[in-house]
Amino acid sequence: MSDAVADVAPIVADVAADGPSAALRWGEKLDGVRPPSLRVPDDVLQRALSELDSAIVDALREAADRVRRVHRDQHPPATVTTVVPGAAVTQRFVPVDRVGLYVPGGRAVYPSSVIMNVVPAQEAGVTSIAVVSPPQPGHGGWPHPTVMATCALLGVTEVYAVGGAQAVALLAYGGSDGAVTVDPVRIVTGPGNVWVTAAKRLVMGVVGIDAEAGPTEIMIIADDTADAACVAADLISQAEHDPLAAAVLVTDSESLADAVVGELALQTPRTRHRERITEALAGEQSAILIVDTIDDAIAVADNYGAEHLEIHTAESREVADRIRNAGAIFVGRATPVSLGDYAAGSNHVLPTGGSSAFSSGLGVHTFLRAQQVVAYDDAALAAIAETVTTLAEAEDLPAHAAAVTVRRR
Numbered sequence: 001m002s003d004a005v006a007d008v009a010p011i012v013a014d015v016a017a018d019g020p021s022a023a024l025r026w027g028e029k030l031d032g033v034r035p036p037s038l039r040v041p042d043d044v045l046q047r048a049l050s051e052l053d054s055a056i057v058d059a060l061r062e063a064a065d066r067v068r069r070v071h072r073d074q075h076p077p078a079t080v081t082t083v084v085p086g087a088a089v090t091q092r093f094v095p096v097d098r099v100g101l102y103v104p105g106g107r108a109v110y111p112s113s114v115i116m117n118v119v120p121a122q123e124a125g126v127t128s129i130a131v132v133s134p135p136q137p138g139h140g141g142w143p144h145p146t147v148m149a150t151c152a153l154l155g156v157t158e159v160y161a162v163g164g165a166q167a168v169a170l171l172a173y174g175g176s177d178g179a180v181t182v183d184p185v186r187i188v189t190g191p192g193n194v195w196v197t198a199a200k201r202l203v204m205g206v207v208g209i210d211a212e213a214g215p216t217e218i219m220i221i222a223d224d225t226a227d228a229a230c231v232a233a234d235l236i237s238q239a240e241h242d243p244l245a246a247a248v249l250v251t252d253s254e255s256l257a258d259a260v261v262g263e264l265a266l267q268t269p270r271t272r273h274r275e276r277i278t279e280a281l282a283g284e285q286s287a288i289l290i291v292d293t294i295d296d297a298i299a300v301a302d303n304y305g306a307e308h309l310e311i312h313t314a315e316s317r318e319v320a321d322r323i324r325n326a327g328a329i330f331v332g333r334a335t336p337v338s339l340g341d342y343a344a345g346s347n348h349v350l351p352t353g354g355s356s357a358f359s360s361g362l363g364v365h366t367f368l369r370a371q372q373v374v375a376y377d378d379a380a381l382a383a384i385a386e387t388v389t390t391l392a393e394a395e396d397l398p399a400h401a402a403a404v405t406v407r408r409r
Contacts, residue, residue: 019175134163
């Protein structure tokens with residue numbers, strides 16, 4: 001990552017200084033494409049939606065509805081604590097006012113990432129949402145039509161044809177070139193390649209970020225009751241993303257392990273992206289681990305902290321309840337990761353690289369700030385004044401004490 005940070009630092013600095021002009025310049029230099037305009041016109045967005053296959057529109061609408069229902073219930077309520085009569089502390093949750101959402105455009109098209117980023121922000125109450133996605137030479141220099149159509153479907157009208165580190169920098173610093181003005185955002189979210197992740201690291205502190213995403217991961221805990229064909233299919237599904245994707249099976253059953261190896265050999269050649277899948281499954285990041293007990297498998301899973309963790313055991317729910325570290329847990333044969341990628345209602349932007357041990361996936365909380373409101377009346381202040389002044393004097397901060405005693409005149 002340090003090499004990537006060094007590589008993108010000049011890009012970030014240039015965009016911070018020169019705004020949209022620099023972002024377009026770097027996009028043309030690195031990707032060989034320059035969009036007709038940085039901001040995608042509304043009529044282009046609407047045309048993309050009107051021309052999208054109706055079956056895809058219906059699927060996007062259903063997926064968005066399920067994600068919205070789940071995320072609407074995530075908004076935490078305010079709490080009001082009466083410490084003593086006349087003294088109250090309220091904790092409330094306030095949305096940031098503007099966010100920037102990155103939608104990748106590399107090996108695959110990701111309209112699902114539009115849903116997974118936009119819907120939680122909308123449900124959090126964010127009033128200004130900007131989406132960035134790389135311009136595509138095969139689509140007139142605009143982002144992929146399905147990405148643009150999904151933005152239009154969700155009511156997002158501020159979409160920029162820019163990707164890579166330059167897109168992250170533009171969201172963080174904003175700028176104007178006379179033709180377009182981009183206001184800086186408060187938070188940048190969304191998955192991307194190593195250069196996007198490096199840029200997010202560089203702008204962190206100027207803006208908030210969701211996470212530093214790495215290659216996708218799936219770990220499956222399974223016993224001898226598991227369906228080997230399903231286990232293999234789920235390992236393959238995540239290996240399909242990237243040659244660096246990690247696909248790991250942890251089982252206490254040698255017979256299941258053998259059966260899964262057989263299914264991988266059977267299913268992989270039938271897939272469209274067999275080359276990258278084969279590379280991912282053969283990589284050092286992927287493995288089949290045989291342990292003595294499911295208790296051992298749980299320990300392995302907690303130590304690994306997978307982005308996606310599937311449970312295929314006789315008591316899947318009980319095993320899931322014992323897991324502490326995972327981005328998302330998928331319980332039982334009928335709950336594959338692919339369901340969560342699109343339409344379970346959960347979010348697919350999840351912590352990778354073991355960071356689930358200390359961080360969470362994208363959700364409404366990503367776009368909220370906990371804010372405390374403290375209100376004491378005169379009597380309540382008088383009752384606690386001596387405690388405050390004693391502690392202030394103990395810390396050699398007499399002006400702190402004076403700020404209380406001046407109110408007791």
